[in-house]
Amino acid sequence: MSTLLKGPFRMVSFSHQFLAVSFGILVAGMIIIGTWIGHQIENNTVNRAAAIATVYVESILATRLQAFLRGGGIDRETRAALDRVFVEGPLSRKVVRFKLWSPDGTILYSSDELQSGRRFPVQGLLAAAFAGTVQSRISNLDGPDNASERARWSELLEVYVPLRSGASGKVSTVAEFYHSTENLGRDIRAAKRRGWALVAVATAAMYLMLLAMVRRANSTIAHQQRDLNRQLQQLRTTLGENNRMREQLRDAAVRTTALNEQFLHRLAADLHDGPAQEIALALMRLESLGEERSDAGATQGTTPRTFETIYRALNASLAELRNMASELGMPRIAELSFADTIRRAVTDFEEKSEAKVDIEVDDALAEAPLAIRITVYRLIQESLNNGWLHARGATQQVLARRDGTHALIEVADQGPGFVRQAAFDSGRLGLAFMRERVRLLGGVFEVETEPGCGTRILARLPLSLDETASA
Missing domain, CATH: 1.10.287 (Helix Hairpins)
Structure with a gap:
């Protein structure tokens, strides 16, 4: 699923992605905060209503339950007095049910006479009230002692008030009364609507501020992106021109190599003739x-x-x-393979100098353009001649192997060596010509030498002119 969404989502601009994500986060936060505020409003409203009702009921019960709280029990006169308040009096319109509980769970008095004397488990809010705290909630009347209430109401405000005896201050009974939630529910719903409206307005204000900031940032990003695209296009144009120039340079190098060899052949013939x-x-x-x-x-x-x-x-x-x-x-090498060209360069040197050269050639070096074969021939010829002149009698080696689309050529001797940079700075044409020949064809030329440590000539040349162009 995430893979399916990732494609379309990636096509949307960053600013729109940010706005979509921030909108979801703000809405989720609004729901969480609004729900929490709604619960707080409901709890506070219920507690406030319960506190007011508790004070009112306690003030009424204080004078009517003095004898009962002193341990005298509920006599007929006390029961009649309670009936006049909770059954026949004006309070019956708000307090729709009233009960007095004993610590063992017996209903000592109820405004519903049928419940008086019944016994139920002491648990939940009733147990907490006997512990000495006022308890209240909006009840859906699902308790075992609420059968008669369920028949008439769907929900009521349920309040438990602990009543203490005058002598010991110990909770001797709990007064439970049920308050109608008609007006209370209306107040709660109105308060919740106001809370939700406040949260929605605050969320909308935050989103609008984010929208303004993101649009401003998006405008800056879009402007910079246009500049980058323009610069990228210029860079591509320049790169294309560089590639064309490099191809022209490569072609010129190939032609120059061939023309140079023709010139040398003609010069050699002219000198001879x-x-x-x-x-x-x-x-x-x-x-x-x-x-x-x-x-x-x-x-x-x-x-x-x-x-x-x-x-x-x-x-x-x-x-x-x-x-x-x-x-x-140069001998005719047009008909020779790359490996045979390398062997021919070594053989020609051995015949001229009467020296022995250790040679190791990879037969995978079969094909290469003529310009590259000419360059390798001249490289080996010049390297062996230099080694023979400056390190007479020292062992010389020629190694050639294939490395992917390139050929690696190494010519080494065990001669006295020299200071590399000093050799280039002195203007020695041999090393400079070898380096430039290799570089013209897109290759890499290196000299590894130190006084007393011999010399290694390393060259890495492409095996095709296409590789030369991309080098």
């Missing part, structure tokens, strides 16, 4: 020239040594130029 060929030709001409001079019996002197020095310098330059061309170029 241009300056390298020219230097090689010059070396061949120098070699031929040296042989011709030897055959001609040239004089010994500084000329052969000069030729030899030039030859060695040109030969070293040619080797360095070819080495640069081989490093700038």
Whole structure:
């Protein structure tokens, strides 16, 4: 049931929810307070009427029951005097029934002569009256001693008055009388109506004050909500523009990576086919020239040594130029899987450096865009070269595994290590280029190193360009 109500209730505005709940609480409070006030009015009215009637009846009985209270019993003269008051006199219109009780529950006198002499259990209000307190209530006449009263009335004001003997002050008998509730009921109903009206007016006033406060607060909240919605819309627009710019940046990074590799391939080819060929030709001409001079019996002197020095310098330059061309170029990896690209990078390094690298590759790394494979190849190539240059002879490791939609690449060595921030601040292009390559594709690049503790290069790269866009 609460689940069924929760949906529609959630569609109502907060101010209306508050007003509905507060209305229910105020109505419940009004009912509780009104009911309590009604009971208090009824009790106070009954007690006031009973007190007035008690004083009146006691003043009448004081002169007529002196002998009885002194222990003389109710004689014929006393009974006749009581009849003149409660049966024949004007008081009979208000006190419709009068009884005198003995401590053992015997009715010593009753304005209904048929009840005189009967005996009933002493309990309830009668027992409390014998204990010395005046008792009163509006009775529905359901007691065993009320048979004759039930035949004529539906309810009466029932009052018990303890009467004390003059000598000991002990309660010797209890006077019980029944008062008509016709006027009393009318007074009680009128007082209750006034009480309910007062409670209703107070409740309505409180609700109206709450309504005014909530409407004012709701107006402020609505205004702020409109401002927030407007700002949210602006934020969404800005976010959309940022996403478009990020997609454009991602596409540019992918194109830049491909174009960069094409440029490096072309540069490597140009170096190999241009300056390298020219230097090689010059070396061949120098070699031929040296042989011709030897055959001609040239004089010994500084000329052969000069030729030899030039030859060695040109030969070293040619080797360095070819080495640069081989490093700038990249083997064709378009047909290779991601895992094979990683293995190829390690193999190329081992062939060039004649060093051994421990490699562990997750075969789940099967597919990845070309731009990501190129970046990983360059990352491993640069990391292994740096480790080989600065930590010759130290063990090197390459670990690659899949982590959901990303690849985790780790290149580690047991070399001397270095101060990380100092390396970045010094302007080392290798670390900076690796970091920017990884970040351009939405990846994360980290370097863990300390002097004397080796170095770990960590990279986390997405396995698809969609993940790159959402990174």
